[in-house]
Amino acid sequence: MAARIFIAGLALFLIATVVVAEQSPLQDFCVADRSNAVQVNGFACKDPKMVGADDFFFSGLHLAGNTSNPVGSKVTPVTAAQLPGLNTLGVALTYAVGAINPPHTHPRATELLTVIEGSLEVGFVTSNPDNRFISKVLSKGDVFVFPKGLIHFQRNAGRMNAIAISAFHSQNPVQSRLATLFSGRCPILQPTFLPKHSKWITI
Template identity: 50%
Template structure:
């Protein structure tokens, strides 16, 4: 597993070096203040990283331990779900700007490392943005938006 993980990290870093961009090249010379940990720990039986998007960055995920169900949804043109069950050593890529999620479907804790193609990828958690806006979105708008 360690060899697979190392290979995945090397490939991801090599790919991000040649294709990753930020909105401004100035970011290539600045030290980012964001030094948060990229490890994600999932509780057993349903630990969730809820549906969210990164408007300015592609994300890759490497599973360290456990079993995760992951997926992303394409744009409004067809709303196709691409989903997969991941095991230790597996890697998955979430394209920039698309809604995606991860959930632990195992009975043990799970952990993964995430990397993004931008120093400032942004994050929009869908439920929090819709139901937690201030001031709130009107019930009429939400009812119409969520009706079939």
């Protein structure tokens, strides 16, 4: 009887392990076929014989976006929808311009941000044990990580343009604006938080 219980428990453990394990791609690449109407977890694969260098290339992160909106920022994603070669590889980038990237979250991805020029104030709020606000001002060459799913922000901390690169371990990190959840814990919601003449760019 004990042996049967052990075997059943082991079987359940192995099944659970297989279910939660991240799956590796079954081929070298699966370039997104954006014209295919088939719905899959990502995009359907383009015929490998029709794949070329342009499928793995994106140009445009050097271009400033239109920041004439209430928060003064514009986010340009670089996911499989814009760079077909990213499909199934589990990575993405974002590019934005403006004074502030308001509080948001990436439920599917950790974000790794590297400052290239200028300075950014960044921060996030923990969920446990005490909903702490963790923040730091970053300068050129600094790296900061935002844990998966936590509400976070970036804003220009100086008087010159700031440039940064953000990478995600998901091809669809999904951003949600959740400023109301910050309540009074985050100074980003205070009227005096935004400098009048600041801009920042984040990739």
